[in-house]
Amino acid sequence: MFANYRQVEPDVYMELTGIAFEDFAVGQVFEHRPGRTITEEECRKHMMHALDLSPRNLDRVYTAAVHGRTVVPETWLLSVVAILTTKTFGRVVANLGWTNTVMHAQAVAGDTITAESEILGKRESNSRPDQGIMHVATRGFDQAGHLLCSYERRFLVYRGDGGPYRQAGY
Amino acid sequence: MTATFTWYAEIAPNRFRERYGLAFEDFAPGQRFRHRPGITITQQDNIDESVEALNQAMIHYDDHYAAQTEFKRPLVASNLTVIRLIGMTWKTFAARERILGWAEISMLAPVFGGDTVYAETAIKTRHDDPAGGPCGRLTLVTQGTNQHGKTICRMEYDALIWRRAHLPFAQAGY
Numbered sequence: 188m189f190a191n192y193r194q195v196e197p198d199v200y201m202e203l204t205g206i207a208f209e210d211f212a213v214g215q216v217f218e219h220r221p222g223r224t225i226t227e228e229e230c231r232k233h234m235m236h237a238l239d240l241s242p243r244n245l246d247r248v249y250t251a252a253v254h255g256r257t258v259v260p261e262t263w264l265l266s267v268v269a270i271l272t273t274k275t276f277g278r279v280v281a282n283l284g285w286t287n288t289v290m291h292a293q294a295v296a297g298d299t300i301t302a303e304s305e306i307l308g309k310r311e312s313n314s315r316p317d318q319g320i321m322h323v324a325t326r327g328f329d330q331a332g333h334l335l336c337s338y339e340r341r342f343l344v345y346r347g348d349g350g351p352y353r354q355a356g357y
Numbered sequence: 358m359t360a361t362f363t364w365y366a367e368i369a370p371n372r373f374r375e376r377y378g379l380a381f382e383d384f385a386p387g388q389r390f391r392h393r394p395g396i397t398i399t400q401q402d403n404i405d406e407s408v409e410a411l412n413q414a415m416i417h418y419d420d421h422y423a424a425q426t427e428f429k430r431p432l433v434a435s436n437l438t439v440i441r442l443i444g445m446t447w448k449t450f451a452a453r454e455r456i457l458g459w460a461e462i463s464m465l466a467p468v469f470g471g472d473t474v475y476a477e478t479a480i481k482t483r484h485d486d487p488a489g490g491p492c493g494r495l496t497l498v499t500q501g502t503n504q505h506g507k508t509i510c511r512m513e514y515d516a517l518i519w520r521r522a523h524l525p526f527a528q529a530g531y
Contacts, residue, residue: 202428229409235403237440237443237445238394239443240377241453243531246529249531252528253528262439266410266440270411280416283464286462288459290456294457348483355424357422
């Protein structure tokens, strides 16, 4: 099983972030918990901070007339799903990108989102000896288990024996 | 230089109502829209976004840890960059009913607190199915650049845009 603590002294354990490159294997599936409830207010706030004045998230009269319910912006749903994976993928060096992102159904404010990730591939980086490249598929669900969003993502993660952890005192 | 699109409807003589967002029929392959203004993403934005989103990747908000990495400082979370870039397209794409999905989101260069990002959207394909209901489907390519002109992000995605006859302004009293 995964070692999530480093024993720094007898009886003293330091929490480690994420899972190291070596410990991932193709075919593993990680269920990310806890879930996360999306609120109307955070949808509104994110759109305002993006300078996005589309009425869908700012004008309840418009939303009620046109959409009938408070739809979660696609960029925020994608964010919530991707960020649910960060406990497992917390050793990220940098995100390379997403492919095949499909919004299967719209989320509505008040929905609670869970996610799961499947390891599709991994390879060592040629140019970065302390890192590897992960290829994962992630799926996001609502509280009824309906698939809302799926994507594939590639990102760099640190190896267990490398990276900035020791220098940072972690 | 001619003004080819308007965000105003003259609803009575000398009375103009703001109506942002172009209709599906306004778009054609090859058009490029430069969205302005840009927006500066600060490290405080990065912390706020990451903490509020429950992001556990410390590269976004642990300065001491980030100083030990090759980047020497925190990286702006990709999802924040994506939200800001799509958000900045709203004046042209306010008639977007939904985004159906992204074929590609590539993060091409790191974004750091203090960078100013700009968005530009190219119309790649207009899927013109007359039986497609009140909306038509566009394949769009939105690129983000920083203040140095470097491309930081490229996204290709499909969106539904209301056709002119179905723009929802009247329903909302616009």
